[in-house]
Amino acid sequence: MNAKQKMRHILDTLAEMFPDAHCELHHSNPFELTLAVLLSAQCTDETVNKVTVNLFQKYKRPEDYLSVPLEELEQDIRRIGLFRSKASNIQKLCRILIDKYEGEVPSGHEQLTELPGVGRKTANVVVSNAFGVPAIAVDTHVDRVSKRLGVAKLDDTVLEVEKKLMKLVPREEWTLTHHRLIFFGRYHCKAQNPQCPICPLLDLCKEGKQRMKPGGQTKTKIKTTKPKKASEG
Numbered sequence: 001m002n003a004k005q006k007m008r009h010i011l012d013t014l015a016e017m018f019p020d021a022h023c024e025l026h027h028s029n030p031f032e033l034t035l036a037v038l039l040s041a042q043c044t045d046e047t048v049n050k051v052t053v054n055l056f057q058k059y060k061r062p063e064d065y066l067s068v069p070l071e072e073l074e075q076d077i078r079r080i081g082l083f084r085s086k087a088s089n090i091q092k093l094c095r096i097l098i099d100k101y102e103g104e105v106p107s108g109h110e111q112l113t114e115l116p117g118v119g120r121k122t123a124n125v126v127v128s129n130a131f132g133v134p135a136i137a138v139d140t141h142v143d144r145v146s147k148r149l150g151v152a153k154l155d156d157t158v159l160e161v162e163k164k165l166m167k168l169v170p171r172e173e174w175t176l177t178h179h180r181l182i183f184f185g186r187y188h189c190k191a192q193n194p195q196c197p198i199c200p201l202l203d204l205c206k207e208g209k210q211r212m213k214p215g216g217q218t219k220t221k222i223k224t225t226k227p228k229k230a231s232e233g
Helices: 003-017 030-039 045-058 062-066 070-076 083-101 109-113 120-130 140-148 158-168 171-187 206-212
Strands: none
Touching: 003 158, 003 171, 030 045, 030 083, 030 120, 045 070, 062 083, 070 083, 109 120, 120 158, 120 171, 140 158, 140 171, 140 206, 158 171
């Protein structure tokens, strides 16, 4: 198989495994999604959803987040890692939305990445899920799975992984592929104890083959980027 045929095989297999893969962050509009993704940096979606169920009831608009002291907002999200810097970024972001965008989240990728706490990954999630623009956001799951399956090299940066996926995956499938790769990494090809014995893509995974050998724990190490600060979502 060439690279595109290999990718097609991966995509078709993931479609069978996770036909209903979707964004698991609870939100009802682009503003809530932006904040949820910002909060999810170095934090599980499950924890974010537990916090935002009350947060989004208390605060509806950017103005609401600016109407309370920073310390109060910090307490509202204190269950989330880096809650102080994230609370600060939320208030700064809300101020910019009010001053520049009439309180609305912009739909452009470039405008989104200029917002505090919103990096390339966050912007990709927002444009694809909130505005229907095809994008592939590379989080830790997408990065790990892409490298294990040989779609990207072990020492590729997040941006290099994204570019390779964009080249190999049909544009109209970018967003769905992002969700399916996340589901595959979150529920099947986990960082620890991946389900290699029942993996339908084992034939493409050098690490998995090594694990399946008698007593075979792989020594291959996937290079991952350093955890980003809350300002780099």
